[in-house]
Amino acid sequence: MSMKNFLFKSDPAPASDPEKIEPELDALATVPTMFAPGEEKLSQQEFRALSPQESVWPHGSMSKLPESLIMMVDDEVLNIEMTQAFLVEAGYRHFASTDAPETAVEAMRRQPPGVLLLDLSMPKVSGLEILEAMRADSVLRHVPVIVLTSSTDPQVKLQALSLGAMDFLSKPVDPSELALRLRNTLTASAYRDYLRQHDPLTGLPNKQRYRRDLAAVLASAQDEQRAGALLLVGVDALGRVNDALGRASGDHLLQRIGKRLASCVQTEAGGELSAGDVNPTLYRLDGDEFAVVVPHIEGVHSAAAFIGKLLDDAAVSFQRRGSPELFVTCSIGVAVFPTDGADPELLTGNAGLALRHAKQAGSHRYEFFTPRFTQVAQSRLDLSAELRRAIGRDEIELLFEPRVELASGKLLAAQGLLRWNHSSGRAIDGDELLDLARGSEMNVALIEWVLDRLRLSAGKWRASGLQPVPVGIGASLANLPLTELSHLVSAAIAGGLEPRQLTLELQHLGGDHRLHDADEKAIVALRRKGVRLALDRFGSITSVADVRLITCDEIKVDASFAHQVENNPLNQAMLLGIGDFARRLNLTCVACGVDTGSRLSFLRKNGWQQGQGRVFGKPLAAVPFAAQWLSKSGRSQRVELD
Structure with missing residues (x-):
């Protein structure tokens, strides 16, 4: 038919x-x-x-x-x-x-x-x-x-x-x-x-497709007895770009980074990181994260060149009309299968821990997962839960570390340090405690507590006829807006805290180098009240760009610059350069980490203004600090430097 x-x-x-x-x-x-x-x-x-x-x-x-x-x-x-x-x-x-x-x-x-x-x-x-x-x-x-x-x-x-x-x-x-x-x-x-399996913003395979493909790659890797890797790529400080320039700018940034990552991953198709016809594949996950599934690696470090290329290619410059040029980077967490996990959920969680550690160590870097990360994460989780109860149990105390004039040894100010005397006997203080508070969203409560304790301590000093000195209090702006910090300080001042006795030492200002109008008004209001502003951990957490962003009174150089300054020419040159930079801008410059006599000698020899560290004495509670350092005559005590 x-x-x-x-x-x-x-x-x-x-x-x-x-x-x-x-x-x-x-x-x-x-x-x-x-x-x-x-x-x-x-x-x-x-x-x-x-x-x-x-x-x-x-x-x-x-x-x-x-x-x-x-x-x-x-x-x-x-x-x-x-x-x-x-x-x-x-x-x-x-x-x-x-x-x-x-x-x-x-x-x-x-x-x-x-x-x-x-x-x-x-x-x-x-x-x-x-x-x-x-x-x-x-x-x-x-x-x-x-x-x-x-x-x-x-x-x-x-x-x-x-x-x-x-x-x-x-x-x-x-x-x-x-x-x-x-x-x-x-x-x-x-x-x-297509829509169900692809991210509408970047056009890349999405989280649903990622889960399905990763499960298939893990199954085939187990059958063929081969190793591979999962790379989680996180954009550094994307939240601050969104806050400062708007979500549309952040989305445009993600699109550009996605294209760069995709181009880099595509060059590896059919190479040593592929397994048969399965090639390395890029996915867009939630928020600021991408994922790269590498089906095959010969060893833990065989993918290092590829990871380094990903980091370099993902770094982009970004500029909106009327705004300064930004340089945005990424960090990468790496988990190797089957060693770090043979199922998608465990492997993804371990790669996420590695990414978190990479970001905490600084932007534009990568970390391989180790079992220690899991132990640290569990420990931090336990401590975060306990921190909420620590204030009520009176386990936290405010200590004062002296800051002196290096030429004379005269006390000029103090650094307020928090210490958590944990019930286990362990003392948690400094940046570790501040990071823990930030991660558990306790930073607002902790700052309120510090301001209140400072008000009480300064009041007792004055009641005893002693002359208080300005005290620096650390404040991270990672998830605390300047406007909210200004409200907390204003409330403390209304409660009796004298503004001239407070210096706000700011960290984590962000990489966008732009302030909202409300934040700029908050800065002006704080300075009008008489509160001093400092950039803390300068050279590490804060930078020269932040000096342009915020009108400040002083910079506190990160303690790492003082390490081995006696015989490290690079650290010497950087310290001297920072000191000259501060003098030219008429900013008070404080060297932190002055823990040895040789460090002190180098700083004094090179005309450094102020310093703090263990060489001047250990941090003390309010009463012993007053007994050792404060006087009724109005003349600050001195420490013998020679």
Whole structure:
């Protein structure tokens, strides 16, 4: 039989005995046909116009449409055969069918189709029952269904659509309409699948796709006894870019970084980091994080060159009109499988811990996961929970470390230090305690407590006839806005704290080098009240760019610069350069970490102004500090420096 005869039954039957032909025609007339009789065979040009390659959504994933499985459920074998022949000629390569509707759902569970062509009026199991069963299945409910039926009952049509049918065609079906509906349904389904598996901002595979692919890579790695790696890439200080320049700028930054990372990852396809036809793949996860799944590495350090290239390529300059140019970097946490985890959740968690440690150690660096990170994380979690109760238990105390004039040894000010006397006997103080408070969102409560204790201590000093000195209090702006810090200080001043006795030592100002108008007003208000402002840990947590950002009174050089300054030419040059920088700007410059006599001698020899450290004495509580350092005459005590 010719294709024309098979598809459309348009040619008359050959001449024969009329008595034999009439019963055959009567029998055919009772069979519902797929296509209307009398149709002409479509031309090749018409077929090309209706083919799946001519999709209305031009995207790479559309190339897979001809490979989509088309399944048909119809109790008439002739309808199935006619449809299959037509679709094969139209360009679809995979077709499945059944004329036993009771087996349809189980067949689809074994191999879900791309589209189901479903007849409604069938014996044993109706099309509506099949739709209802599909709707109850977590996988099959997403299969698009085109209903083909000779029923004209509008209630039947509404019921089918309410059960999830995407389209409805009445028999006999126009073949070109079927081809168009099928192509458009597949295109819409492919677009839906694309959106479900891709990040709309960057176009990269998303977290859902990441979980599925990572599970597959881990399974194949276990079968083949090979190692691989998961790299979590975090953008440094993205939150501050969003706060200062707006979310649109942050999104634009993520798009640029995503393109750079994708270009770097694509160069590794087919190389030593691939496993067969599985290549390193980049994903966009939540917020400021990307992930790279590396299917194969020979050793822990074999991917070091690739990781270093990722870090370099992900560093971008960023500038908005009217704003200074920013340089944004990324940090990377690395977990190796199967050593650091053989399931997606554990491996991702360990890579996240490594990323957190990389960011804490400084921006633009990477860290490999070690079991110690888990122990540290658990310890920090326990301590964070206890910190909330530590203030009420009176386990925290405020100590005072002297700051002296290096030329004379005269006391000029004090550094307020927090110490947590933990019930285990361990003392937690300094930056460790501040970081712990910031991570557990206790920094606001801790600053309030410090300001209140400073007010009480200064009040007792004055009541005893002693002359208080300015005290520096550390304040991290990592998750505490300047406006809120200003409110806390204003409340303390209203409660009796003298502004001239307070110096706010600021950390973690951020990498955007721009202040909101409200923050600028907060700075002005604090200075008008008489509160001094300092940049703490200068050269490490704060920088020269922050001097342009905030009008400050002093800078406190990070203690790391004083380490081995006696015999380290680099540290010597940097210290002297920072000191000269401060003098030119008329800023008080304080050297921290002056813990040995040789460090003190170097600083004095080079005309350094002020310093603090163990060489001047250990930090003391309010009463012993007053007894040793404060006087009733108004003249500060001195320490013997020679």
